[in-house]
Amino acid sequence: MAATRPVLDVRDxxxxxxxxxxxxxxxxxxxxxVxxxxxxxxxxxxxxxxxxxxxxIGCLDVPSSGRYLLDGVDVGRLTESQLALVRNRLIGFVFQAFNLIPRTSAVANVELPLAYSGMRPAERRRRALFALDSVGLADRADHEPNQLSGGQQQRVAVARALVTGPALLLADEPTGNLDSHATQELLVVFDDLHSAGRTIVMITHEGEVGARAGRLIKVRDGRVTSEIRRSAA
Ligand SMILES: Nc1ncnc2c1ncn2[C@@H]1O[C@H](COP(=O)(O)OP(=O)(O)O)[C@@H](O)[C@H]1O
Ligand SMILES: [Mg+2]
Known part of the structure; x- marks a missing residue:
C-alpha cells in the first residue's frame, strides 16, 4: 500500500x-x-x-506554539477565511448537544452543510439520504427532531457531519447526553463507520466509550501521558 500523509499531525x-x-x-x-x-x-x-x-484540531482556535497539519495542510499558516474553508471541507463535527434545527426533517437537517455547495437539490437529497442510511436512519428521513429519541438525533447529527465527505469526523463527548442504550447504539454506528474506512477522533471522559476506539490517547495536565493501540477486536 502506498504511504499516505496522516490526517492529523500534531507537533508539540x-x-x-x-x-x-x-x-x-x-x-x-x-x-x-492520526x-x-x-x-x-x-x-x-x-x-x-x-x-x-x-x-x-477543529480549527476553531489556534495554538500558542507548535505545528498542526490537517490532511497535509499547515493550519498555522492559514488566514481566518482559509481556516473557515478548511473547517467546512475537511472536518465533520459532532458535539455533545445534537444541535439539530427544530421543526425541520432529519433529511433537511443533514442536507444543510451542502446548501452553499452549488449542488443541485436532487443530488443534495440523494447524498443526505445516503448519509442517513449509513447511520441506520433511512426510515426516519421525514421525522422532525422532536419525533426522534436522543440517540436517533445524535445519529442524524453524525449523518450531517458526514454528508460533505470530510477527511475527519471529530466528536467532542458525543455520548455525553445519551443514556447507556443510546450510547451503545452510537458506538455501533462509529464501529461501522470505522469499518467503512472513516477516520474518527472522539473526545470523551467515559472509559467505556474510549475503550471502543482502536487507539487510546490519554491526556493529563495538558500532556499526553500514554498511548495504547489495540489490534482489531
Ligand atoms: N478560555 C479560557 N481561559 C482561561 N483558561 C481556560 C480557558 N479554557 C480552558 N481553560 C483552562 O485550561 C485548562 C484545560 O481546559 P479544557 O481544555 O477545557 O479541559 P477539558 O476539556 O479536558 O475539561 C483548564 O485548567 C481550564 O480551566
Ligand atoms: Mg471539555
Missing part, C-alpha cells in the same frame, strides 16, 4: 490562556498523529485540556 502543541501570574498552560507540548482510517479516542479528566485540543 502548546496553548497558554492569559498572561503573567494568572496564565494557564492548557496544552504543554502535545504531539500525536492516520487515515484510524479510530482514536482522546481521554482525560476534567481540566486536562481536551476541549482546548479539540478546538485547535
Amino acid at each position: 502543541l502548546c496553548k497558554v490562556y492569559g498572561e503573567g501570574e494568572t496564565a494557564v498552560r492548557a496544552l504543554d507540548g502535545v504531539s500525536f498523529r 492516520e487515515h482510517g484510524d479510530y482514536a479516542a482522546i481521554m482525560g479528566p476534567s481540566g486536562s485540556g481536551k476541549s482546548t485540543l479539540m478546538n485547535i
Whole structure:
C-alpha cells in the first residue's frame, strides 16, 4: 500500500490562556498523529485540556506554539477565511448537544452543510439520504427532531457531519447526553463507520466509550501521558 500523509499531525502543541501570574498552560507540548482510517479516542479528566485540543484540531482556535497539519495542510499558516474553508471541507463535527434545527426533517437537517455547495437539490437529497442510511436512519428521513429519541438525533447529527465527505469526523463527548442504550447504539454506528474506512477522533471522559476506539490517547495536565493501540477486536 502506498504511504499516505496522516490526517492529523500534531507537533508539540502548546496553548497558554492569559498572561503573567494568572496564565494557564492548557496544552504543554502535545504531539500525536492520526492516520487515515484510524479510530482514536482522546481521554482525560476534567481540566486536562481536551476541549482546548479539540478546538485547535477543529480549527476553531489556534495554538500558542507548535505545528498542526490537517490532511497535509499547515493550519498555522492559514488566514481566518482559509481556516473557515478548511473547517467546512475537511472536518465533520459532532458535539455533545445534537444541535439539530427544530421543526425541520432529519433529511433537511443533514442536507444543510451542502446548501452553499452549488449542488443541485436532487443530488443534495440523494447524498443526505445516503448519509442517513449509513447511520441506520433511512426510515426516519421525514421525522422532525422532536419525533426522534436522543440517540436517533445524535445519529442524524453524525449523518450531517458526514454528508460533505470530510477527511475527519471529530466528536467532542458525543455520548455525553445519551443514556447507556443510546450510547451503545452510537458506538455501533462509529464501529461501522470505522469499518467503512472513516477516520474518527472522539473526545470523551467515559472509559467505556474510549475503550471502543482502536487507539487510546490519554491526556493529563495538558500532556499526553500514554498511548495504547489495540489490534482489531
Ligand atoms: N478560555 C479560557 N481561559 C482561561 N483558561 C481556560 C480557558 N479554557 C480552558 N481553560 C483552562 O485550561 C485548562 C484545560 O481546559 P479544557 O481544555 O477545557 O479541559 P477539558 O476539556 O479536558 O475539561 C483548564 O485548567 C481550564 O480551566
Ligand atoms: Mg471539555
